[in-house]
Amino acid sequence: MASRTVLPSVTTKTVPRPAPNGMGNGLFATADINPGDTALHIEAPFVAILDTPRLEDTCAGCFGKRQMETGNELKACTGCRVVKYCDRTCQSKDWKFAHSLECPIFKNIKPMVLPNNARALLRIVLRSARNKYDPEEFKVFDGLETHINEISESQGQLDRITLTARAVKNYSGIDIEEGTVSTYAAKLDLNSFNLTTSMYDRIGLYLHPYAGLINHSCDYNATVGFDGAELYVKAMRPIKQDEQVFISYIDTTTPYDIRRNELKERYFFDCLCTKCQKGTDTFEDRFLSEPEDMTPLETAEREALELMQTATGSSTEHVEAIEKLEAAMHKLHETAAWPLTRQPYASLRDKLIISLLSAGNFTRAFIHAAIRYIKIDPVVYDKAHPIRHIHAWSLVRLTVFISQEGFQPDPQDPVQIKDFQLNFHYLIWYILAELASTQLESCTVPSFKKLVGNQFVQVHNEFKTNGLDPSKSRGVLAAEWQKLERLVTKALEKE
Numbered sequence: 001m002a003s004r005t006v007l008p009s010v011t012t013k014t015v016p017r018p019a020p021n022g023m024g025n026g027l028f029a030t031a032d033i034n035p036g037d038t039a040l041h042i043e044a045p046f047v048a049i050l051d052t053p054r055l056e057d058t059c060a061g062c063f064g065k066r067q068m069e070t071g072n073e074l075k076a077c078t079g080c081r082v083v084k085y086c087d088r089t090c091q092s093k094d095w096k097f098a099h100s101l102e103c104p105i106f107k108n109i110k111p112m113v114l115p116n117n118a119r120a121l122l123r124i125v126l127r128s129a130r131n132k133y134d135p136e137e138f139k140v141f142d143g144l145e146t147h148i149n150e151i152s153e154s155q156g157q158l159d160r161i162t163l164t165a166r167a168v169k170n171y172s173g174i175d176i177e178e179g180t181v182s183t184y185a186a187k188l189d190l191n192s193f194n195l196t197t198s199m200y201d202r203i204g205l206y207l208h209p210y211a212g213l214i215n216h217s218c219d220y221n222a223t224v225g226f227d228g229a230e231l232y233v234k235a236m237r238p239i240k241q242d243e244q245v246f247i248s249y250i251d252t253t254t255p256y257d258i259r260r261n262e263l264k265e266r267y268f269f270d271c272l273c274t275k276c277q278k279g280t281d282t283f284e285d286r287f288l289s290e291p292e293d294m295t296p297l298e299t300a301e302r303e304a305l306e307l308m309q310t311a312t313g314s315s316t317e318h319v320e321a322i323e324k325l326e327a328a329m330h331k332l333h334e335t336a337a338w339p340l341t342r343q344p345y346a347s348l349r350d351k352l353i354i355s356l357l358s359a360g361n362f363t364r365a366f367i368h369a370a371i372r373y374i375k376i377d378p379v380v381y382d383k384a385h386p387i388r389h390i391h392a393w394s395l396v397r398l399t400v401f402i403s404q405e406g407f408q409p410d411p412q413d414p415v416q417i418k419d420f421q422l423n424f425h426y427l428i429w430y431i432l433a434e435l436a437s438t439q440l441e442s443c444t445v446p447s448f449k450k451l452v453g454n455q456f457v458q459v460h461n462e463f464k465t466n467g468l469d470p471s472k473s474r475g476v477l478a479a480e481w482q483k484l485e486r487l488v489t490k491a492l493e494k495e
C-alpha cells in the first residue's frame with residue numbers, strides 16, 4: 001500500500017534515508033514494488049514551468065493534459081499575454097498557484113520573456129515570500145544538495161547562477177538575500193527534471209524536493225513520467241523492500257566515457273553502479289567486431305556527430321536535415337562494425353523519424369519506426385521502459401496513417417512498401433495487442449494507458465464487426481510479421 005507522507009500531495013512506497021557510497025540521501029522502498037507499480041506519485045509540483053517555445057502551444061495550467069481532451073484553442077492571459085490556457089479552469093488553477101504573483105512582472109518586462117529557469121526561480125521566490133509553500137515541503141527543499149563548492153570552482157557556472165539570481169531578485173521586488181536566491185538557483189539546477197508530456201516530449205522544467213531525493217544509476221530500476229502536472233515514479237524492475245530506488249539522470253544508452261563525463265560535469269559524482277563497474281564491456285560500448293585499428297571507427301563517429309549537429313541546427317530545413325542524418329547513418333553503416341543499437345546510430349534514427357514526419361514522408365518514417373521497434377528497442381530498453389511503449393505507439397499511428405484509403409507513398413522511396421503487400425490492419429492489431437497486454441507492468445502514465453486501451457478496443461471491434469478475431473488467427477499474424485521483418489531487412493541493406 002502506498003502511503004501519504006507529511007508532505008501534501010505526495011503518496012509513496014518509499015522513505016528518505018542516507019544512501020551508501022557518498023550518495024547523500026536517497027529514497028528506499030518501504031515494501032516490495034512490482035514492475036509498473038507506482039513507487040511515488042506527486043499531485044502538485046513545487047514548481048513547474050514551460051520552456052519558452054512551448055508557451056505558445058501548451059496550456060500553462062494543465063501542461064497539455066486537459067488540452068488533449070478538450071481540444072480547445074488556447075487563450076492568452078489578458079494581463080501579461082505571456083502564458084496561455086485551455087479555459088477558466090486551467091487559468092484559475094494557475095492563478096491561485098502562482099500566476100497572480102508573476103503576471104504584473106511579466107507584463108512590465110514585455111516584450112522580453114524570462115528564460116525558463118528564471119521564471120521557475122521567480123515563482124519559488126514569490127511563493128516563498130507569500131508563505132505559499134507548505135513548511136514541511138520547504139524544509140525538504142532547503143535540505144537539497146547544491147554542490148555549491150564545486151560550482152564555485154567553475155567561474156562560468158558561478159556567473160550564470162549569480163546573474164540569474166540577481167535578475168530574479170530585482171524583478172521580484174522581494175527583500176531577500178541575493179545569496180539565498182543563488183542557493184535556490186543551484187538547487188533548481190541540480191534537482192529539476194525535464195517536464196514531459198504523457199508521450200515523453202520535453203515541454204519544460206519540474207521540481208519537487210521529494211522527487212529530488214532520488215539518486216542515479218545507469219542500471220536504474222525506476223523511471224519518471226508526467227501526466228499533466230502530476231509526477232509518477234514507476235518501478236521498471238522488481239524493487240525489494242529496503243532496496244534503493246534509482247532513476248537515470250542522463251541518456252544511459254551512451255557509451256561508458258560519455259555517461260561518466262556527463263554525470264561528473266552536471267551532477268559532480270563518479271558513478272559506481274553495476275553497469276559502470278563493467279566498464280566498456282556492455283552493449284553500449286561493443287562493436288560488431290573489434291578491429292585492430294580503431295581509426296576508421298573513430299573517424300566515422302566524428303563525421304556522423306558533426307553531421308548530426310548541423311542537421312539539428314535551428315535554421316536547417318527538413319529536407320536538408322534528412323539528407324544529413326541519412327549521410328551520418330550511412331557513415332556508421334559503412335564501417336560494417338557499428339551496431340544499430342550503439343550510439344549515435346540509434347539517436348540518428350530517432351531524429352530522422354522526426355524530420356521525415358515534419359517533411360511529410362510517412363512511408364519512410366514508418367520503415368524507420370519498424371526498424372526501431374524490431375531491431376533496436378528490445379536491446380536498448382527494458383520491457384517496461386516507457387520509451388519502448390511510446391515508440392510502439394508511434395509505429396501504430398504511422399501504420400494507421402499510411403493504411404488510409406487514398407494514401408500515396410512517395411515513388412522515390414528507396415524501399416517500396418507496396419512490394420511487401422503488408423496487411424496493415426493485422427499489423428496494427430498485433431502491435432496494439434502487445435501494448436495493451438503489457439500495460440500493467442509498463443511504466444507509462446495513466447493518460448497514455450487510456451489512449452492505448454481505447455484504441456485497442458476500437459481496432460478489435462472493427463475486426464469483430466467484420467466477423468474476424470485476429471487473436472484466433474495466429475498464423476495470419478505471424479505471416480504478416482514475417483513480411484514486415486523482410487521489409488526491415490531490405491531497408492537496412494540499403495542504409
Ligand SMILES: C[S@@+](CC[C@H](N)C(=O)[O-])C[C@H]1O[C@@H](n2cnc3c(N)ncnc32)[C@H](O)[C@@H]1O
Pocket residue numbers: 021022023024025026143144145147190191212213214215216217267268269270271272273
Ligand atoms: C538530485 S540529487 C539526489 C539527492 C541527493 N543524494 C541528496 O542527498 O540531496 C543529485 C545528487 O545526488 C548525488 N548522487 C546521485 N546519484 C548518485 C550516485 N549514483 N553516486 C553518487 N552520488 C550520487 C550527487 O551528489 C548528485 O549531484
